Amino acid sequence: MSLPAVLRPKSIALDAAVVAAAIVGANLLFDRAHPGWTNLNPSPYLLLPLLLGGRYGFLPGILAGLTASALIVLQQIVLAGPLPAAPPPLRSAPP
Numbered sequence: 001m002s003l004p005a006v007l008r009p010k011s012i013a014l015d016a017a018v019v020a021a022a023i024v025g026a027n028l029l030f031d032r033a034h035p036g037w038t039n040l041n042p043s044p045y046l047l048l049p050l051l052l053g054g055r056y057g058f059l060p061g062i063l064a065g066l067t068a069s070a071l072i073v074l075q076q077i078v079l080a081g082p083l084p085a086a087p088p089p090l091r092s093a094p095p
Contacts (some may be wrong), residue, residue, distance in 0.1 A: 012056055016064065019048050036075050043072050 023044055027037055037044055049068050053061015 012052060012060055012064075015055065016048060016052060019051055020045075023047065036072075036079070045072060 026044075027035065031037065034040075045068055046065075049061050049065035052064040
Protein backbone atom coordinates (compact mmCIF):
# COMPACT_ATOMS: atom_id res chain seq x y z
CA MET A 1 0.00 0.00 0.00
CA SER A 2 1.50 3.28 -1.10
CA LEU A 3 0.90 6.68 0.44
CA PRO A 4 -0.36 9.53 -1.72
CA ALA A 5 2.44 11.74 -3.02
CA VAL A 6 1.38 14.56 -0.69
CA LEU A 7 1.95 12.41 2.42
CA ARG A 8 5.31 10.90 1.43
CA PRO A 9 8.23 12.37 3.37
CA LYS A 10 10.61 14.35 1.24
CA SER A 11 13.48 14.72 3.69
CA ILE A 12 14.50 14.61 7.31
CA ALA A 13 14.60 18.42 7.38
CA LEU A 14 11.02 18.66 6.15
CA ASP A 15 9.78 16.14 8.71
CA ALA A 16 11.69 17.95 11.47
CA ALA A 17 10.23 21.30 10.42
CA VAL A 18 6.68 19.91 10.38
CA VAL A 19 7.00 18.28 13.81
CA ALA A 20 8.70 21.37 15.30
CA ALA A 21 5.99 23.62 13.87
CA ALA A 22 3.31 21.37 15.37
CA ILE A 23 4.97 21.53 18.81
CA VAL A 24 5.39 25.32 18.62
CA GLY A 25 1.76 25.65 17.49
CA ALA A 26 0.59 23.53 20.41
CA ASN A 27 2.71 25.65 22.77
CA LEU A 28 1.14 28.86 21.45
CA LEU A 29 -2.34 27.38 21.55
CA PHE A 30 -2.26 25.85 25.03
CA ASP A 31 0.33 27.78 27.07
CA ARG A 32 1.39 31.21 25.79
CA ALA A 33 2.69 32.22 29.23
CA HIS A 34 5.60 29.76 29.01
CA PRO A 35 7.33 30.05 25.64
CA GLY A 36 9.22 26.90 24.80
CA TRP A 37 7.61 25.03 27.69
CA THR A 38 10.79 25.47 29.71
CA ASN A 39 8.83 24.71 32.88
CA LEU A 40 8.16 21.13 31.71
CA ASN A 41 10.65 18.37 32.24
CA PRO A 42 11.22 16.53 29.96
CA SER A 43 10.61 19.10 27.29
CA PRO A 44 8.03 18.23 24.61
CA TYR A 45 10.65 19.28 22.06
CA LEU A 46 12.44 16.00 22.80
CA LEU A 47 9.68 14.25 20.84
CA LEU A 48 11.35 15.52 17.70
CA PRO A 49 14.51 13.36 17.95
CA LEU A 50 12.46 10.38 19.11
CA LEU A 51 10.24 10.53 16.05
CA LEU A 52 13.09 11.23 13.64
CA GLY A 53 15.20 8.45 15.12
CA GLY A 54 12.32 6.01 14.88
CA ARG A 55 11.66 6.90 11.27
CA TYR A 56 15.16 7.44 9.84
CA GLY A 57 17.45 5.42 12.10
CA PHE A 58 20.04 5.75 14.81
CA LEU A 59 22.42 8.39 13.42
CA PRO A 60 19.74 10.92 12.41
CA GLY A 61 18.07 10.35 15.78
CA ILE A 62 21.31 11.00 17.68
CA LEU A 63 22.04 14.13 15.63
CA ALA A 64 18.49 15.40 16.16
CA GLY A 65 18.78 14.66 19.89
CA LEU A 66 22.05 16.56 20.22
CA THR A 67 20.63 19.48 18.24
CA ALA A 68 17.41 19.57 20.27
CA SER A 69 19.31 19.36 23.56
CA ALA A 70 21.67 22.18 22.56
CA LEU A 71 18.73 24.37 21.50
CA ILE A 72 16.87 23.67 24.76
CA VAL A 73 19.95 24.62 26.82
CA LEU A 74 20.49 27.74 24.70
CA GLN A 75 16.85 28.74 25.10
CA GLN A 76 17.02 28.33 28.88
CA ILE A 77 20.18 30.45 29.03
CA VAL A 78 18.58 33.19 26.93
CA LEU A 79 15.34 33.19 28.93
CA ALA A 80 17.23 33.21 32.26
CA GLY A 81 19.04 36.43 31.38
CA PRO A 82 22.65 37.28 32.14
CA LEU A 83 24.61 35.05 34.46
CA PRO A 84 25.22 36.38 37.97
CA ALA A 85 28.58 37.92 38.76
CA ALA A 86 31.22 35.59 40.13
CA PRO A 87 31.81 35.79 43.88
CA PRO A 88 35.01 37.49 45.00
CA PRO A 89 38.02 35.19 45.35
CA LEU A 90 38.67 33.65 48.73
CA ARG A 91 41.51 35.17 50.70
CA SER A 92 43.96 32.83 52.31
CA ALA A 93 44.33 33.09 56.05
CA PRO A 94 47.57 34.62 57.29
CA PRO A 95 50.04 32.00 58.54
